[in-house]
Amino acid sequence: ASGVRLAGVGSSVPQTFLTNDDLAKLVDTSDEWIASRTGIKKRHVLAAGESLSSHAAAASLKALQMAGVNPEDVDLVVMATSSPDDLFGSATAVQAEIGATKAAAFDLTAACSGFVMALVTGAQFIRAGTYKNVVVIGADALSRYIDWRDRSTCILFGDGCGAVVLSAKEDGSCGLLGLDMHSDGKGMRHLNCVFAGEGMKPLSEGQASDEGSYRNVQMNGQEVFKFAVRAVPTVIEAALVDAKMDKTQIDWLVMHQANMRIMSAAADRLGVPPERVVSNLAQYGNTSAASIPLALDEAVRRGDIKPGEVLAMAGFGAGLSWASAIVRW
Ligand code: ACO
Numbered sequence: 001a002s003g004v005r006l007a008g009v010g011s012s013v014p015q016t017f018l019t020n021d022d023l024a025k026l027v028d029t030s031d032e033w034i035a036s037r038t039g040i041k042k043r044h045v046l047a048a049g050e051s052l053s054s055h056a057a058a059a060s061l062k063a064l065q066m067a068g069v070n071p072e073d074v075d076l077v078v079m080a081t082s083s084p085d086d087l088f089g090s091a092t093a094v095q096a097e098i099g100a101t102k103a104a105a106f107d108l109t110a111a112c113s114g115f116v117m118a119l120v121t122g123a124q125f126i127r128a129g130t131y132k133n134v135v136v137i138g139a140d141a142l143s144r145y146i147d148w149r150d151r152s153t154c155i156l157f158g159d160g161c162g163a164v165v166l167s168a169k170e171d172g173s174c175g176l177l178g179l180d181m182h183s184d185g186k187g188m189r190h191l192n193c194v195f196a197g198e199g200m201k202p203l204s205e206g207q208a209s210d211e212g213s214y215r216n217v218q219m220n221g222q223e224v225f226k227f228a229v230r231a232v233p234t235v236i237e238a239a240l241v242d243a244k245m246d247k248t249q250i251d252w253l254v255m256h257q258a259n260m261r262i263m264s265a266a267a268d269r270l271g272v273p274p275e276r277v278v279s280n281l282a283q284y285g286n287t288s289a290a291s292i293p294l295a296l297d298e299a300v301r302r303g304d305i306k307p308g309e310v311l312a313m314a315g316f317g318a319g320l321s322w323a324s325a326i327v328r329w
Pocket residue numbers: 028029030033034037038111112113151152155191219221222224225228258259286288316317318
């Protein structure tokens with residue numbers, strides 16, 4: 001078995017953004033309501049014609065540069081996304097754009113838990129000795145599936161991408177210290193974005209339909225809120241048990257950025273002081289699978305997160321799904 005190192009991180013977001021005041025022109029809401037209930041001030045969104053894959057590629061190249069790994073030496077690209085440019089997968093578009101010519105590439109869908117689940121997936125390939133360098137991406141553009149007339153959802157989400165490079169570590173020590181992952185499909189009704197296309201017409205009607213589309217994001221905010229407040233500290237505690245560590249050893253909480261009140265409640269329960277909670281929710285909103293690597297990238301490049309520090313990551317959201325990874329940066 002091989003060790004794993006988190007060797008680099010990068011991110012990329014679209015330039016276009018919408019402030020709370022911009023949204024107040026579209027729906028009956030206010031900066032005061034949005035900021036006080038969620039902590040969000042603005043969110044970046046893809047412009048028409050802009051692709052998610054090119055932001056994912058830009059984030060990956062920055063992470064590879066920090067890691068000192070050449071694209072040709074990447075063995076695997078895993079892209080966590082629920083909103084790919086291509087339903088057959090967007091990881092291969094990234095693989096081509098970054099020049100990771102020998103890498104296998106596939107998408108992984110687990111909504112806002114996607115990045116943590118992809119990180120664990122990538123790390124297991126290295127631990128097993130199969131691969132040496134893996135690019136793990138979290139990328140989403142939920143703006144594509146938002147009903148911009150629905151004030152209960154359109155205020156929350158934003159688009160963005162983040163990526164981490166995992167590399168094999170000679171000394172065998174593992175940067176993935178502990179993990180815990182869960183799913184509960186019975187809770188799907190609380191948060192989803194389901195297929196709404198026609199499907200195939202009966203053959204007697206002459207031809208199959210080529211229509212296919214998805215409904216808008218549907219969410220029961222209060223149910224998701226209650227679930228998250230319960231699940232996040234619990235899953236982090238379980239990952240700490242797996243790591244044989246306790247909560248006093250957490251240097252930074254890097255949680256999915258969905259709502260400031262969810263992050264504060266989790267930090268309170270774990271006894272982690274507010275200044276140790278990484279948050280960029282105010283600038284980007286909820287970027288789904290991208291939020292953890294995006295927050296991590298900014299905190300690392302600011303110099304807040306330092307080599308050797310212990311991060312408790314937790315993703316949670318649609319599925320329902322929730323997952324935690326305790327990692328050493
Ligand atoms: N502006 C003004 N008023 C609003 C808005 C808005 N944007 N949205 C809702 N309201 C109103 C409601 O209509 C309601 O009015 P009423 O009392 O007259 O009926 C009132 O505000 C309160 O609504 P609630 O839904 O009870 O508000 P709550 O305090 O629960 O906040 C929120 C809503 C922010 C959505 C919260 O429930 C939340 O953050 N939930 C978690 C959501 C989440 O994290 N989702 C993503 C998971 S990640 C993934 O997998 C994609």
